[in-house]
Amino acid sequence: MDHVRPPREALAALRPYDAKHLEAEVMLASNENPLNLPGEMLDRLSALAAEIPYNRYPDPMATRLREDIAQANGLDVGNVLIGNGGDELIFDLVLAWGGPGRVVLDFPPTFVMYSIDAQATGSTLESMPRRADFSIDGDALLERLERGGVDLVFIANPNNPTGTLVPETLLIDVLNATDALVVVDEAYFEFSRHTMRPHMSRHRNLAILRTFSKAFSLAALRAGYLLAHEEVISELTKVRQPYSVNRFTQAAARLVFRERPVFEAAISQLLRNRDVLIHGLSEIPGVEVFPSEANFVLFRVEHASAVWRDLLKEHSVLVRDFSRTPGLEDCLRVSVGTEHEMGRFLQAMDEIMSRRRASAHFGVAAPAARHGKGE
Numbered sequence: 235m236d237h238v239r240p241p242r243e244a245l246a247a248l249r250p251y252d253a254k255h256l257e258a259e260v261m262l263a264s265n266e267n268p269l270n271l272p273g274e275m276l277d278r279l280s281a282l283a284a285e286i287p288y289n290r291y292p293d294p295m296a297t298r299l300r301e302d303i304a305q306a307n308g309l310d311v312g313n314v315l316i317g318n319g320g321d322e323l324i325f326d327l328v329l330a331w332g333g334p335g336r337v338v339l340d341f342p343p344t345f346v347m348y349s350i351d352a353q354a355t356g357s358t359l360e361s362m363p364r365r366a367d368f369s370i371d372g373d374a375l376l377e378r379l380e381r382g383g384v385d386l387v388f389i390a391n392p393n394n395p396t397g398t399l400v401p402e403t404l405l406i407d408v409l410n411a412t413d414a415l416v417v418v419d420e421a422y423f424e425f426s427r428h429t430m431r432p433h434m435s436r437h438r439n440l441a442i443l444r445t446f447s448k449a450f451s452l453a454a455l456r457a458g459y460l461l462a463h464e465e466v467i468s469e470l471t472k473v474r475q476p477y478s479v480n481r482f483t484q485a486a487a488r489l490v491f492r493e494r495p496v497f498e499a500a501i502s503q504l505l506r507n508r509d510v511l512i513h514g515l516s517e518i519p520g521v522e523v524f525p526s527e528a529n530f531v532l533f534r535v536e537h538a539s540a541v542w543r544d545l546l547k548e549h550s551v552l553v554r555d556f557s558r559t560p561g562l563e564d565c566l567r568v569s570v571g572t573e574h575e576m577g578r579f580l581q582a583m584d585e586i587m588s589r590r591r592a593s594a595h596f597g598v599a600a601p602a603a604r605h606g607k608g609e
């Protein structure tokens with residue numbers, strides 16, 4: 235055949251997730267932990283890698299890892315599901331609770347996989363835009379839930395890319411107002427230290443998503459977990475890929491989880507670096523910086539795309555450009571890195587912004603504007 239028939243019509247409107255996987259000396263675009271695993275853990279991982287029976291399938295349910303996570307959270311193993319990153323669990327949730335004729339609610343600007351997966355599965359996506367300060371309009375949300383018919387709700391807490399936390403009282407009101415499955419995405423829980431875990435026993439419709447990709451320095455291996463009522467977990471096992479979490483990832487995630495106090499010092503340091511970052515950005519004229527409860531900071535700057543390009547091309551600093559996202563016009567997001575990386579980023583911003591001010595003052599275009607169009 236010299237052609238292939240098109241896929242489902244719904245895909246025509248879909249754009250693939252663009253992770254902007256670019257190389258730079260200072261990588262501040264994906265909210266990863268800037269530090270690799272501690273050397274002693276790397277040694278233990280090498281030993282684990284040497285012992286793996288590579289010819290055998292892994293445990294499809296990652297039972298030992300689930301047991302560790304359940305125990306640490308005061309839950310049963312039946313309340314935990316492991317996925318190939320939080321991303322896979324989001325997809326499983328949409329496969330099971332979304333689909334044609336089912337309504338998925340999200341609150342943009344937010345993590346884009348909720349809407350991509352909703353659209354990919356033919357779900358009806360209802361997006362309730364956040365207010366100018368990135369908070370969720372609680373009245374509008376509760377009103378919508380009371381009208382009924384909502385099947386699945388995604389609330390990132392703290393929200394990516396805005397760094398905003400939802401008041402716990404609103405989350406409880408939401409859980410009371412609907413029998414929809416409410417997913418509170420706590421991918422940045424280790425930084426915000428806020429969790430809805432204590433409310434699980436009273437609310438069967440609460441699911442909590444976490445990841446090993448951020449605080450635990452394991453983004454490369456892809457592991458995330460969901461805490462939920464066992465009925466929810468057992469429904470998800472019907473749609474999930476049985477062997478999606480490989481044997482090495484299971485072992486590595488288990489090692490990291492058991493040793494998680496080791497990460498505490500680095501997390502505290504990152505929170506201090508975040509304060510330095512917010513303070514430094516707020517001192518630069520022309521930059522508006524938003525508060526954050528996570529390991530990244532959103533800021534607004536005129537000609538954001540040009541600033542993004544200057545950071546990369548002239549200073550080898552990679553951040554994430556959100557300036558084309560509705561509600562985030564002229565916004566960039568920078569992940570919290572090491573002290574050295576924060577110094578390089580702030581110095582680069584300072585230089586770029588001073589030059590722009592000087593060019594504006596003398597009435598000539600800033601040199602960066604020559605790089606291209608589409609500011």
Ligand code: PMP
Nearest residue numbers: 319320321345394421445447458
């Ligand atoms: N939820 C949120 C809010 C995120 O920001 C991310 C990562 N960008 C994820 C889930 C998924 O992370 P992972 O697939 O690496 O576990």
